[in-house]
Amino acid sequence: MDIKDYIVFLFYFLIVAGYGLYIYYKKKAKTASSKDYFLAEGSLTWWAIGASIIASNISAEQFIGMSGSGFMMGLAIASYEWMGAAALLVVAIFFLPVYLKNKISTMPEFLSKRYNGTVAMIMAVFWLMLYVVVNLTSILFLGALAVSSVSGLSLTFCMYGLAFFAILITLGGMKVIGYTDVIQVFFLILGGLATTYLALDLVANHYGSNGILEAYGTIVKKAPEHFQMIFRPEDEHYIDLPGLSVLVGGLWVVNLSYWGCNQYITQRALGADLNTARNGLLFAAGIKLVMPIIVVLPGIACYVLYKDGLFQQEMGLGDDINPDRAYPVLLNLLPTGLKGLSFAALTAAVVASLAGKANSVATIFTLDIYKKIINKDADEKRLVDTGKITIIISMILAVLIAPYLGIDKKGGFQYIQEYTGFVSPGIFAMFLLGFFWKKTTSNAALFATIGGFVMSMLLKFLPLLVDLSFLAGIGFAVPTTAGVYEIPFIDRIAIVFVSCIAGMVLISKWDNRRGVVPVGFETDPSMFRTSRSFTIGALLVVAALTALYTIYW
Numbered sequence: 001m002d003i004k005d006y007i008v009f010l011f012y013f014l015i016v017a018g019y020g021l022y023i024y025y026k027k028k029a030k031t032a033s034s035k036d037y038f039l040a041e042g043s044l045t046w047w048a049i050g051a052s053i054i055a056s057n058i059s060a061e062q063f064i065g066m067s068g069s070g071f072m073m074g075l076a077i078a079s080y081e082w083m084g085a086a087a088l089l090v091v092a093i094f095f096l097p098v099y100l101k102n103k104i105s106t107m108p109e110f111l112s113k114r115y116n117g118t119v120a121m122i123m124a125v126f127w128l129m130l131y132v133v134v135n136l137t138s139i140l141f142l143g144a145l146a147v148s149s150v151s152g153l154s155l156t157f158c159m160y161g162l163a164f165f166a167i168l169i170t171l172g173g174m175k176v177i178g179y180t181d182v183i184q185v186f187f188l189i190l191g192g193l194a195t196t197y198l199a200l201d202l203v204a205n206h207y208g209s210n211g212i213l214e215a216y217g218t219i220v221k222k223a224p225e226h227f228q229m230i231f232r233p234e235d236e237h238y239i240d241l242p243g244l245s246v247l248v249g250g251l252w253v254v255n256l257s258y259w260g261c262n263q264y265i266t267q268r269a270l271g272a273d274l275n276t277a278r279n280g281l282l283f284a285a286g287i288k289l290v291m292p293i294i295v296v297l298p299g300i301a302c303y304v305l306y307k308d309g310l311f312q313q314e315m316g317l318g319d320d321i322n323p324d325r326a327y328p329v330l331l332n333l334l335p336t337g338l339k340g341l342s343f344a345a346l347t348a349a350v351v352a353s354l355a356g357k358a359n360s361v362a363t364i365f366t367l368d369i370y371k372k373i374i375n376k377d378a379d380e381k382r383l384v385d386t387g388k389i390t391i392i393i394s395m396i397l398a399v400l401i402a403p404y405l406g407i408d409k410k411g412g413f414q415y416i417q418e419y420t421g422f423v424s425p426g427i428f429a430m431f432l433l434g435f436f437w438k439k440t441t442s443n444a445a446l447f448a449t450i451g452g453f454v455m456s457m458l459l460k461f462l463p464l465l466v467d468l469s470f471l472a473g474i475g476f477a478v479p480t481t482a483g484v485y486e487i488p489f490i491d492r493i494a495i496v497f498v499s500c501i502a503g504m505v506l507i508s509k510w511d512n513r514r515g516v517v518p519v520g521f522e523t524d525p526s527m528f529r530t531s532r533s534f535t536i537g538a539l540l541v542v543a544a545l546t547a548l549y550t551i552y553w
Contacts, residue, residue: 001150001151001152001339001340001343002336002339002340004336004337004340005336005337005339005340005343006340007340008337008340008341008343008344009340009343009344009347012187012341012344012347012348013165013344015183016169016180016183016184016348016351017168019179019180019183020168020169020172020176020179020180021172023172023175023176023179023180024172024173024175024176034366034367034380034383034384034387035105035271036173036175036271037173037174037383037384037387038105038173038174038267038359038362038363038366038367038387043174043175043178043271044174044175044178044179044268044271044272044276044280045276045280046272046276046277046279046280046282046283047182047280047283048178048179048181048182048280049178049268049269049272049276049277049279049280049281049283049284050279050280050281050282050283050284050286050287051178051181051182051184051185051283051284051287052177052178052181052182052268052352052356053088053265053268053269053280053281053284054181054185054188054284054287054288054291055181055184055185055188055348055349055352055353055356056181056264056265056268056352056353056355056356056357057084057265057353058188058291058295058349058352058353059139059142059143059349059350059352059353059354060139060142060143060145060146060346060349060350061138061139061142062291062295062349063146063192063294063295063327063346063349064142064145064146064324064327064328065142065324066080066081066292066295066296066299067295067296067298067299067302067324067326067327068299068322068323068324068325068326068327069240069296069299069323070226070295070296070297070298070299070300070303070326071299071300071302071303071306071323071326072237072299072303072323073226073231073237073240073241074223074225074226074227074228074300074303075226075227075228075229075292075296075300075552076228076229076230076231076237076241076246077241077296078229078292078296079229079241079246079247079251080251080254080255081288081289081291081292081295081296082288082289082292082545082548082549083246083247083251083252083255084255084258084259084285084288085285085286085288085289085541085545086255086285086541086542086545087252087255087256087258087259087260088259088281088282088284088285088288089281089282089285089538089541089542090256090260091256091259091260091266091281092277092278092281092282092285092530092534092538093278093528093530093538094435094528095260095261095266095435096269096274096277096278096281097274097523097527097528098435098521098523098527099266099269099270100270100273100274100277101521101522101527102521104270105270105363105367106124106263106267106363106364106367106368107123107127107261107262107263107266107364108120108121108123108124108127108364108368109367109368110431110434111123111430111434111445112368113519113521114434114445114519114520114521115430115434115441115442115445115518116442117372118442118446119430119442119445119446119449120368121368121369122446122449123427123449124364124365124368124369125369126423126449127263127360127364128361128364128365128369130420130423131264131357131360131361131364131394132361132394132397132398133401133405134420135264135357136354136357136358136361136394136395136397136398136402137398137401137402137405138402138405139350139353139354139357140159140162140163140350140354140398140399140402141159141402141403141405143158143162143346143347143349143350143353143354144156144158144159144162144350145158146327146328146346146350147161147162147343147346147347147350149328149331149332150328150331150332150339150342150343150346151343159399159402160399162347162350162351162354163354163395163396163398163399165347165351166350166351166354166355166358166395167358167391167392167395169351169352169355170354170355170358170359170362170391171388171391171392173359173384174267174268174271174359177352177355177356177359178268180352181352181355181356183348184348184349184351184352185287185348185352187341187344187345187348188294188345188348188349188352189287189294189345190341190345191341191342191343191344191345191346191348192294192295192342192345193293193294194334194338194341194342194345195294195298195327195330195331195334195342195345196293196294196297196298197212198298198330198333198334198338199297199298199301199302199330200212200215200216200219200297200301201215202301202305202310202330202333203215203218203219203301203304203305204218206305206308206310207222215301216297218304219300219301219304222304222307222308223300223303223304223307226300226303227300227552228552228553229246229548229549229552229553230243230244230246230247230553231243233472233478238478238488239478239480239486239488239489240488240489241488241490242478242488242490242491245488245490245491245494246490247549249490249491249494250489250490250491250492250493250494250495250497251490253424253425253428253493253494253497254421254424254490254493256428256432257424257425257427257428257431258420258424260428260431261427261428261431263360263363263364264356264357264360267356267359267360267363268280268356269281275531275534278530278531278534279533279534279537282534282537282538282541285538285541286537286541289541289544289545289548298326298327298330299323299326299327301330302315302326302327302329302330303326311329314329315329331343331346354395358391358394358395359391361390361391361394362386362387362388362390362391362394363387365386365387365390366383366386366387366390367383370383370386371383421456421489421492421493422453422456422457422460423449423452423453423456424493425452425455425456425493425494425496425497425500426448426449426450426451426452426453426456426496426497426500427448427449427452428497429448429452429497429500429501429504430444430445430448430449430500430504432501433501433504433505433508434521435521435523436523437508437520438518438520438521439508439509439512439518439520440504440508440518440520441507441508441511441512441516441518442518443507443508443511443516444503444504444505444507444508444511445504447500447503447504447507448500448503448504451499451500451503452496452497452499452500455495455496455499455500456492456493456496459487459492459495459496460492462487463477463484463485463486463487464484467485468485468486468487469485471485471487472485476488476491
């Protein structure tokens with residue numbers, strides 16, 4: 001990068017750090033409260049909640065990984081974003097009222113109130129391990145890899161720099177995270193759009209198109225297969241996105257588990273009133289609709305140019321081709337100044353995600369483990385101090401172990417999906433019945449927690465023991481390059497989820513007959529009524545999704 005790029009990046013850093021300090025000192029009198037520190041209770045506006053959710057969700061694995069997937073398979077990968085928008089609406093309407101009415105601060109607290117302390121403690125430990133060993137490490141490593149490729153700085157330096165920046169923001173608590181995320185999202189979108197504009201402009205110049213809109217039409221004509229949202233079983237990418245399963249199958253489980261049962265995401269809304277929280281999620285859903293323009297379209301444009309002979313050396317040839325290089329290749333072509341802006345956008349995405357994850361780690365450890373087991377009499381100041389220490393320790397652990405996990409070989413997006421996919425079906429089944437079926441027992445919840453993981457492992461390795469080609473006729477198995485028939489990842493999740501639901505119903509009915517009376521949450525239809533403005537906004541999101549899938553079917 002040029003000196004001007006570093007000046008642009010420094011400007012971004014000073015704005016975020018300065019605004020964070022302003023928010024911190026403005027609200028300093030309240031930071032002695034653990035609820036205020038971890039949840040920013042009553043402090044975040046709807047736009048801050050929505051922006052913070054997006055900033056925490058979008059990171060290097062989207063910029064790099066999804067752009068790479070756009071290069072390989074096209075717009076179909078946008079289903080993760082667009083179905084995420086639909087899932088946010090479901091969470092806002094049906095999940096948030098239950099959380100807020102029962103004054104839930106953490107996901108383990110929900111499990112403790114609904115089931116028992118054993119289920120809650122098992123999941124608290126699991127979530128801590130998942131967030132530190134899988135999420136923090138992958139975001140940190142892949143983010144440092146991307147930042148290093150653009151800036152020319154060493155990978156190790158970038159890892160420590162990103163970790164330090166994230167700690168500065170996270171130590172200020174959820175208020176600082178929430179409001180600085182608004183700025184992070186601004187830079188994220190602005191810098192991302194600059195890269196998308198460059199990609200379209202390159203296409204326009206290469207093919208003689210008149211403007212970026214005509215360049216988009218050129219991309220569609222040159223790679224029509226990259227604008228199909230629903231793959232057929234014979235498509236080589238069907239194993240990643242198995243046809244209609246993205247609309248009516250396992251992708252719903254993936255998204256509802258992520259957006260509705262995940263401390264990392266729901267924490268932003270748990271400190272607000274219901275209307276504010278719902279409007280925040282609606283705002284986030286609206287942003288999700290346009291994210292593919294930033295994280296997928298550049299990869300498709302790069303593919304079209306690559307097919308025509310450009311970027312052959314940078315992207316690789318034959319078996320050496322690496323689609324994850326698509327976004328960094330485009331970044332390095334940006335002019336001075338804009339490169340610094342895109343560099344800031346990439347950094348903003350990584351730092352915001354790191355801060356959100358670290359805050360969730362601190363919240364779960366402090367409120368669900370430290371306060372309940374280690375120091376039951378801890379005062380508010382001790383809880384806040386414990387949270388700050390936990391943030392620093394978790395980030396140090398992530399920095400130390402990230403280089404040894406092989407994240408660069410798997411790819412960050414695939415790394416996270418693979419490991420969370422083993423447990424998300426059971427977790428979602430446990431939460432869903434816990435919300436809406438009062439007879440669900442703690443034994444059933446334990447079955448979903450442990451049994452769901454075991455079933456996921458069995459289905460993953462079943463093709464090594466059994467020939468699953470008989471499932472190919474109904475689209476539930478496809479051959480790999482090695483000729484082994486595997487169940488697509490998203491279909492595996494759906495199968496495990498349905499199995500967990502069935503098992504939980506049977507176990508709960510057995511427990512009910514033995515006299516076990518679970519503590520179910522009280523619900524009534526009035527809880528799920530929405531305001532007129534939210535209803536209109538939600539209908540607009542649904543209409544946009546319907547139009548997108550109709551156009552790009």
